[in-house]
Amino acid sequence: xxxxxxxxxxxxxxxxxxxxxxRAWLAHNNIIVYVAFIAVFIxxxxxxxxxxxxxxxxxxIARQTAMISIMAVAMTFVIGSGQIDLSIGSIAxxxxxxxxxxxxxxxxxxxxxxxxxxxxxxIGLVNGLLNTKAGIPSFLTTLGMMGVIRxxxxxxxxxxxxxxxxxxxNTIFGIGNVGGLPVLLxxxxxxxxxxxxxxxxxxxxxxxxxxxxxxxAARFSGINTxxxxxxxxxxxxxxxxxxxxxxxxxxxxxRWTFGEGDxxxxxxxxxxxxxxxxxxxxxxIGAVVGSMLMGMINNGLVLGGLSVAQQTIIRGAIIILxxxxxxxxxxxxxxx
Amino acid sequence: xxHGKTPASAEPTAGGQGTTDLLVMRDICKSFSGVPVLKxxxxxxxxxxxxxxxxxxGAGKSTLMKIFTGVYTKDSGTVCVDGQxxxxxxxxxxxxxxxxxxxxxxxLVPTLTIYENIFLNNESLKGxxxxxxxxxxxxxxxxxxxxxxxxxxxxxxSLPVGYQQMVEIAKALSMNAKILVLDEPTASLTxxxxxxxxxxxxxxxxxxxxxxYISHRMSEILQVTDTVSVLRNGQVVLTAxxxxxxIPAIVHAMLGGSAEKSFEWVPRIHPxxxxxxxxxxxxxxxxxxKDVTFQVRKGEILGxxxxxxxxxxxxxxxxxxxxxxxxxxxxxxxxxxxxxNVQQAVRAGMALVPEDRRREGLVLGxxxxxxxxxxxxxxxLGGWMISEKKSNQLVNDKVAELxxxxxxxxxxxxxxxxxxxxxxxxxxxxAANPKVLLLDEPTAGIDIEAKGEITAIIRDFADRGNSxxxxxxxxxxxxxxxxxxxxxxxxxxxxxxxxxxxxxEEVLQNAIQG
Numbered sequence: 001x002x003x004x005x006x007x008x009x010x011x012x013x014x015x016x017x018x019x020x021x022x023r024a025w026l027a028h029n030n031i032i033v034y035v036a037f038i039a040v041f042i043x044x045x046x047x048x049x050x051x052x053x054x055x056x057x058x059x060x061i062a063r064q065t066a067m068i069s070i071m072a073v074a075m076t077f078v079i080g081s082g083q084i085d086l087s088i089g090s091i092a093x094x095x096x097x098x099x100x101x102x103x104x105x106x107x108x109x110x111x112x113x114x115x116x117x118x119x120x121x122x123i124g125l126v127n128g129l130l131n132t133k134a135g136i137p138s139f140l141t142t143l144g145m146m147g148v149i150r151x152x153x154x155x156x157x158x159x160x161x162x163x164x165x166x167x168x169x170n171t172i173f174g175i176g177n178v179g180g181l182p183v184l185l186x187x188x189x190x191x192x193x194x195x196x197x198x199x200x201x202x203x204x205x206x207x208x209x210x211x212x213x214x215x216x217a218a219r220f221s222g223i224n225t226x227x228x229x230x231x232x233x234x235x236x237x238x239x240x241x242x243x244x245x246x247x248x249x250x251x252x253x254x255r256w257t258f259g260e261g262d263x264x265x266x267x268x269x270x271x272x273x274x275x276x277x278x279x280x281x282x283x284x285i286g287a288v289v290g291s292m293l294m295g296m297i298n299n300g301l302v303l304g305g306l307s308v309a310q311q312t313i314i315r316g317a318i319i320i321l322x323x324x325x326x327x328x329x330x331x332x333x334x335x336x
Numbered sequence: 337x338x339h340g341k342t343p344a345s346a347e348p349t350a351g352g353q354g355t356t357d358l359l360v361m362r363d364i365c366k367s368f369s370g371v372p373v374l375k376x377x378x379x380x381x382x383x384x385x386x387x388x389x390x391x392x393x394g395a396g397k398s399t400l401m402k403i404f405t406g407v408y409t410k411d412s413g414t415v416c417v418d419g420q421x422x423x424x425x426x427x428x429x430x431x432x433x434x435x436x437x438x439x440x441x442x443x444l445v446p447t448l449t450i451y452e453n454i455f456l457n458n459e460s461l462k463g464x465x466x467x468x469x470x471x472x473x474x475x476x477x478x479x480x481x482x483x484x485x486x487x488x489x490x491x492x493x494s495l496p497v498g499y500q501q502m503v504e505i506a507k508a509l510s511m512n513a514k515i516l517v518l519d520e521p522t523a524s525l526t527x528x529x530x531x532x533x534x535x536x537x538x539x540x541x542x543x544x545x546x547x548x549y550i551s552h553r554m555s556e557i558l559q560v561t562d563t564v565s566v567l568r569n570g571q572v573v574l575t576a577x578x579x580x581x582x583i584p585a586i587v588h589a590m591l592g593g594s595a596e597k598s599f600e601w602v603p604r605i606h607p608x609x610x611x612x613x614x615x616x617x618x619x620x621x622x623x624x625x626k627d628v629t630f631q632v633r634k635g636e637i638l639g640x641x642x643x644x645x646x647x648x649x650x651x652x653x654x655x656x657x658x659x660x661x662x663x664x665x666x667x668x669x670x671x672x673x674x675x676x677n678v679q680q681a682v683r684a685g686m687a688l689v690p691e692d693r694r695r696e697g698l699v700l701g702x703x704x705x706x707x708x709x710x711x712x713x714x715x716x717l718g719g720w721m722i723s724e725k726k727s728n729q730l731v732n733d734k735v736a737e738l739x740x741x742x743x744x745x746x747x748x749x750x751x752x753x754x755x756x757x758x759x760x761x762x763x764x765x766x767a768a769n770p771k772v773l774l775l776d777e778p779t780a781g782i783d784i785e786a787k788g789e790i791t792a793i794i795r796d797f798a799d800r801g802n803s804x805x806x807x808x809x810x811x812x813x814x815x816x817x818x819x820x821x822x823x824x825x826x827x828x829x830x831x832x833x834x835x836x837x838x839x840x841e842e843v844l845q846n847a848i849q850g
Binding site for chain 2: 209221281
């Protein structure tokens with residue numbers, strides 16, 4: 001062994017062929033969400049025709065799912081690190097109100113934005129500290145925080161909505177278009193790209209998944225696991241606040257009802273996308289596609305004239321079905 | 337070490353010696369997708385004997401036992417229990433016939449009591465209700481017959497690992513097991529618990545229970561088994577009574593003479609320098625580590641010997657910033673240091689290969705690559721982002737350098753063998769270019785070929801002027817690798833032995849026992 005020659009690895013190994021890359025990608029990713037996305041799109045196109053396939057409708061789906069998609073980007077980090085965040089819907093509501101109130105009183109967009117985002121990250125910080133320092137599981141801290149923050153959102157305006165008349169704000173963050181594309185879609189792309197690079201190409205993302213995969217091994221590897229968990233929760237709060245700003249701009253008001261039930265849609269999108277509930281892995285693209293898949297299903301069911309009751313049943317059933325299939329293919333992949 | 341005895345005949349003992357043969361496996365063959373794993377294996381287990389099954393990883397031990405316990409089906413050959421040919425199709429079939437496996441990873445429910453575990457899925461009933469009184473009484477008798485003085489009402493989670501294993505054995509006995517397969521039963525036991533296990537095995541033998549004993553620890557095999565069978569490349573190459581064998585003979589049979597040099601002391605290419613790397617003075621951590629003083633020179637490999645629970649692991653953790661130092665000084669390369677966390681220790685040039693590679697060393701669900709680069713992400717940046725090219729280059733270099741056997745760097749690490757997993761744990765720390773490498777039981781539970789390779793890696797690291805502190809329960813390993821060995825007893829260093837002063841394993845063994 002001592003005399004073992006250190007071989008230099010040939011360049012071909014470092015630059016695998018496209019075919020090898022595709023195979024490696026297939027082996028490490030859950031493709032069910034992409035297959036389901038295409039299948040559902042084709043199905044609705046046949047059943048609903050141009051009502052569904054029109055550019056307008058497709059862009060509408062993008063608008064409706066933007067907030068869920070952006071929160072799903074951060075939730076991928078949260079679940080990937082072995083935690084959960086149930087407070088995001090409430091954070092979105094409170095930050096929409098904070099932004100609306102500051103805009104009403106000062107008209108300063110930057111100040112409104114800064115306050116909303118700092119608030120979101122701050123609530124995330126509290127969540128993270130309660131989890132790491134007080135040792136309360138994130139499920140419970142954020143379950144409690146969900147109620148506390150929603151209550152604050154109702155309290156600060158006595159449940160009244162706060163209209164936003166600042167059209168610059170509304171255009172940039174909600175209702176504008178750039179080159180025919182809604183800004184909400186562009187923001188989604190921006191945050192998805194940021195999330196993708198952060199998760200896959202930066203230290204923070206790799207450390208996050210190491211903590212979720214085996215916290216003890218991560219600590220033995222010199223990773224400050226508490227700091228990682230706190231930063232992940234701060235990111236989740238921050239992204240929820242961004243979603244709140246977008247709700248506010250799109251609806252041109254702040255309301256305490258925004259984002260109710262979003263936490264569950266977001267978690268479903270992340271899991272549908274192929275991230276394991278157990279932590280240790282995560283896919284941003286999968287989460288965004290999962291979010292759009294659910295948005296598309298909602299849209300198709302509405303266009304199809306189904307009642308709210310029927311929509312709710314079908315949405316639930318699809319989540320169960322898709323996760324079941326994803327689990328099966330996951331198990332197969334790991335066995336191979 | 338020289339070979340005291342030549343290995344006994346490779347012919348398996350003839351089967352069918354009347355009623356003394358409880359289990360006879362004859363001409364067992366098994367292939368996986370065309371690759372033969374077992375080739376005409378013959379294995380005979382006599383009534384009331386402890387039969388060691390030895391072999392490197394991939395030699396076919398676990399496949400043979402899985403065929404025997406009904407997990408796999410054989411391609412050809414016969415299995416007879418008590419003279420009757422059997423065809424186990426599942427683990428339950430084998431259980432019914434009195435064959436039980438005692439798993440390495442215990443299969444008890446920690447939140448249930450001892451008696452509830454023993455009778456899980458085999459409950460005594462009074463009408464429709466559970467007959468708890470009877471189960472408790474039966475469990476109590478079973479535990480007593482194993483020499484255990486614990487209440488069957490205790491929760492399994494409150495028991496030390498050694499006792500949990502006893503409960504597992506009691507569970508097997510409650511189902512009238514005639515044959516127990518013990519897979520590395522001592523891997524996570526303290527020395528006292530090992531003693532308890534061996535005493536229990538004696539009692540079981542007296543009752544006529546036969547045991548197959550799988551272990552990498554040669555000294556235990558010599559101590560507790562009656563017969564040894566050695567598997568190599570899917571064939572039985574040696575079956576002989578234990579009292580005719582010694583460690584070199586078994587190792588010789590396992591390796592076929594290929595890598596046995598790994599356990600021999602080879603003079604260092606670069607002897608240790610006179611400069612101090614690590615100076616630990618009067619270290620006190622807790623009630624276990626009371627007053628420990630030792631030095632490690634640059635280029636030196638220092639071994640720490642001591643019984644399990646003597647504070648060996650705690651000392652390494654303290655040097656790595658994971659254990660609070662109550663009093664005493666540590667200096668590294670002339671500088672006093674006081675690490676409050678792992679990050680500080682790593683920055684100063686420390687690295688720790690932990691005791692439990694599955695729980696502490698690796699993220700099992702991640703790839704070889706992700707596990708290797710996790711310590712050095714800072715060095716792999718190209719601009720803001722981690723460079724894929726640099727990462728691949730580094731991991732491929734390390735995989736080649738440490739001879740990690742894997743299909744590729746993107747393979748999930750849980751699919752690699754234990755020895756190769758351990759090489760990755762070492763690789764991830766070598767990648768960080770440490771000055772001091774702390775190793776806690778680095779070769780526990782891995783095959784002998786990988787052990788030899790890891791030994792060579794450690795020596796190579798020290799030859800480059802770095803220092804190594806090695807904790808091991810395998811005294812042979814300490815003798816083969818270390819320049820100097822300190823012995824811990826009762827929280828203090830009782831001996832400081834130069835390599836040349838350790839004449840034999842007995843010397844070291846006696847020193848440890850105090």
